[in-house]
Amino acid sequence: MTAATVSPNTQTGTARPWLTAAIVWALLLTVPFWLPMLGGYTALAARVLVFGLAAMSFNLLLGFTGVMSFGHAAYFGLGAYGAGLTLKYIAASTPLAILAGILLGGLAGTLFGLFIVRRRGVYFAMVTVAFGQIAFYVAYSWDSLTGGYDGLRGFSRAPLHLGPLTLDIVNNDKIFYYFLLAVFAIATGLQGLLLASPFGRTLLAIRENERRARFLGIPVERHIWMSFSISCCFTALAGALYALLNNFADPMGLHYSLSGEIVIMAVMGGMRAFWGPLAGAALFVILQDTISSMTVNWMSFVGLIFVLVVLFFPRGMLGIFQKGTGK
């Protein structure tokens, strides 16, 4: 897996990234067999995959470009609406729905990116929040198309027809999980290739020292814009998969609170590690699912764990395995 070549610590020359990738894939491939024995369920694993992909996509921007967005839920939600609206109004085709989701979220991100690419720091973050809230209120107010606050209902993912073979992703949750895993593998594979390419290296250079990158003649704004657009496309893909998972899309999928959760997942897992956001998403989703069944104050526990991770493991859960003192 390309992840081995994209870890920021590849310069250490150890086999650890390959080992991490092997463990991650072994776990993901066998989830439907061991998770129920631990009291979990397949839909929970599917949720981890979806939010893991969203957090990893967001991390292309934060972890590997050094730019903070607080509005990534907008592209996640647009991806979900793109998929849902396609299934409801255009055609009962799962691939078409995914494509529409990516296009809607990705194009919105690409266009919006043009306007904000010159902003930095807190200004960049604030403008991304503002755009996210615009998207939220459009979905909330456009009741006739989006279903308003109640969300978009009345659509369902369709079976996949691969020549003579039909995959029943509608009624069989395990087949649907492996379908999600296949899409996840393609997306993370592309992300890995991207980060290992000269373009990815350039992003790392911008993250490490933007001024020096500029002096070297690198068109910094263009690279940040491209990174933002690519990140939005992958986040929209995650949103489209979320709509397929729930057969449902709602405005809270565009809300800034979800943007905050995506940031928490990436930071908790380790934003300098390729698989870190996936680990963060797994921890967040499992904690939410488990603790919220025990107490209505579950957010306090998630918040406490987040604070502890930030205090004691500033590079996140997977960051602890990395060598060096990178801040």
Place this chain on the structure above:
Amino acid sequence: MISSAHIAIRRRALLKSSLAITALAAPPIIAARGETPVRIGMVDPLTGILSALAASEVEGARYTVDLLNKRNGILGRPIELLVEDSANDVGTGVQKTRKLIERDKVDVVFGDVNSGIAYAMSQVTNELKVFQIVPGGHTDPITGTDCKWNVFRICNTTSMDAAAVTGNLVKRFGKKFFFVTPDYAYGHTLQDRFVKNLKALGGEFQAELLPINTSEYSATLIKAKAYKPDVLLNNMGGLAQINCMKQFIQFGMQKEMALGGALYELESIKSVPKDAQAGTWDMEWWWNQPNVPEVATFVGDFRKATGKTPSARHWFGYVAVQSVRLAAEKAKSLEGPKLALAMEDMDLPPDVALQPGRVYYRAGDHQLMSNIFVGDAHPPTGSPDDVFTVTSVVPGETAAGPVSETGCKMVHPA
């Protein structure tokens, strides 16, 4: 002195400990018991603005589960109630419903107080063919245009609530209404029905649609003041309704217009200042019914067990669990399709109905036909819970109209 190597080791140890704690925090493996329990999953907004109403529904269901477990359970099996918080968020409600069905393998699902969530849940339970009762989500399509073979509802539809009280409000206060309405499924259908009834009586109105969790109403109340309505209909729910009431009083508007609307529940009336304990409203069940002896027994037992006076929400939870028992006994099964058929046109016995007249689940739309208690809210007289006086009882069927008007076309699985 502690070296950096020591710190690194300790950090690793801390990481390992954290992972171990996380593993322990994973959902526990539920041990097999002597008798497989009947599992009921309940999704309700235990956090958020509807939490007080949700807590009462859950408490009513828990009370009934304890009561039945002391007797013979359901079909001789103990009952286990699994409660999940939807956090008043549709996406979370859908996720929790899937969790209850796929992980916990519940036989029946209850929920949600939030109409939008209840509506979305019905799509999931229908897809997974699990029997669902909606104890307290009012929006019409659940038992109307989008009715489903596996979904039954206990609380009234918004059409029923609006039909029961509109004439009363017009007769007593006038034909000029100002609506403060939550901008989601419940609010939309409720306001539509009020407007339809009001227009039929020659009335006029202005309305303001607000987010479900609105806490600040000054701009809306200024608009209402300028419109000079005869009645302000506060259609908000839970904490949002309470906040609106408090600000209504702070603005001194109670001297200029009457208050009224569909629901002003016991939990909410008790949470507002005395001046806001006013207006003409519907109660979907009321604890003080001197002419129905079963009610006094139920209220006494409930108070003994919980220390509280039961509200309509408690009754919803009570009826939901009792309905599963009655339908399972009739069907001799807990399979969804058999439960659904058994529940159709099923009468509730007096000790479950707890009100006068016939109370039953209408086969055509799966809506419970129960009475609507129209009356006036007022500051406590006697006991702290004596905050509402019933002036008329409207039979459910009168308020609901015929099935053909609901738009429901019930289709059972082959």
